[in-house]
Amino acid sequence: GEDVEQSLFLSVREGDSSVINCTYTDSSSTYLYWYKQEPGAGLQLLTYIFSNMDMKQDQRLTVLLNKKDKHLSLRIADTQTGDSAIYFCAESNPDSGAGSYQLTFGKGTKLSVIP
Amino acid sequence: EPEVTQTPSHQVTQMGQEVILRCVPISNHLYFYWYRQILGQKVEFLVSFYNNEISEKSEIFDDQFSVERPDGSNFTLKIRSTKLEDSAMYFCASSVEGLIVASTDTQYFGPGTRLTVL
Numbered sequence: 593g594e595d596v597e598q599s600l601f602l603s604v605r606e607g608d609s610s611v612i613n614c615t616y617t618d619s620s621s622t623y624l625y626w627y628k629q630e631p632g633a634g635l636q637l638l639t640y641i642f643s644n645m646d647m648k649q650d651q652r653l654t655v656l657l658n659k660k661d662k663h664l665s666l667r668i669a670d671t672q673t674g675d676s677a678i679y680f681c682a683e684s685n686p687d688s689g690a691g692s693y694q695l696t697f698g699k700g701t702k703l704s705v706i707p
Numbered sequence: 708e709p710e711v712t713q714t715p716s717h718q719v720t721q722m723g724q725e726v727i728l729r730c731v732p733i734s735n736h737l738y739f740y741w742y743r744q745i746l747g748q749k750v751e752f753l754v755s756f757y758n759n760e761i762s763e764k765s766e767i768f769d770d771q772f773s774v775e776r777p778d779g780s781n782f783t784l785k786i787r788s789t790k791l792e793d794s795a796m797y798f799c800a801s802s803v804e805g806l807i808v809a810s811t812d813t814q815y816f817g818p819g820t821r822l823t824v825l
Contacts, residue, residue: 627816634710634815634816634819635800636816637813693763695750695752695814697751699748
C-alpha cells in the first residue's frame with residue numbers, strides 16, 4: 593500500500609530557514625499536504641499541492657514537489673519559535689476508488705526552533 | 708472560527724471494557740473521519756462516514772469498532788472490547804466534501820482523545 597516517510601526531528605536556529613522532507617511511494621498520489629500539530633492541538637492544514645505542480649509558495653512557506661523522485665519538501669523561511677511543532681506530510685489519491693478520501697500520513701517531523 | 712471538538716481529551720479504561728469517543732464536527736460539514744496515532748507511529752485512517760453510513764474503512768476498523776451519528780451534531784467512535792493495542796491518540800476530522808477541490812475545502816481535525824487501555 594501507500595507509504596509516506598519523513599525524518600523524525602529537525603532543529604534550527606530562529607531566523608534560519610527550515611526544510612522538512614518527505615518521500616512517498618504512491619506514484620498516482622494526486623494531492624500532497626503538510627499539516628502542523630502544536631502541543632495539545634489537532635492537525636492544522638498548512639498547505640497542499642496538486643501533483644501537476646512543482647512548487648507552491650504561500651507567505652513564508654514554500655512547497656517543492658519532485659514527482660519523478662516522489663519527494664516533497666516544506667521550506668519555512670525566517671523560522672520563528674512559534675513554528676516549533678510536529679509537521680506531517682500526507683497524501684491522497686481521490687481517483688483510486690476504494691480509500692479515495694483517506695489521507696495517508698507520515699510519522700511527523702518534530703521541528704525545534706532554538707532562540 | 709469553527710472547529711472540530713473532541714471529548715474526553717484523555718480516556719483511561721480497563722482491557723475488555725467498551726469506550727465511546729465523541730466528536731462534534733463542524734456544523735455544515737458532510738464527511739466525517741476517524742484516524743488514530745499509536746505513540747511513535749503514523750497517523751492511520753480508520754473510517755470515513757457520509758450520509759449516515761460508512762463510506763470507507765481500513766483494515767484496522769474491524770468488528771470491534773463502530774461509528775454513529777446519533778444526532779445532528781455528534782459523531783462517535785465505539786470500541787466494544789478494548790485491547791492494550793488500542794491505546795492511541797484518536798483524531799476526528801470533518802470536511803465539507805470528501806474530495807478536496809478548493810483551498811478552503813479540506814479535512815479539519817480535532818485535538819484528539821488520548822485512549823489508554825490498562
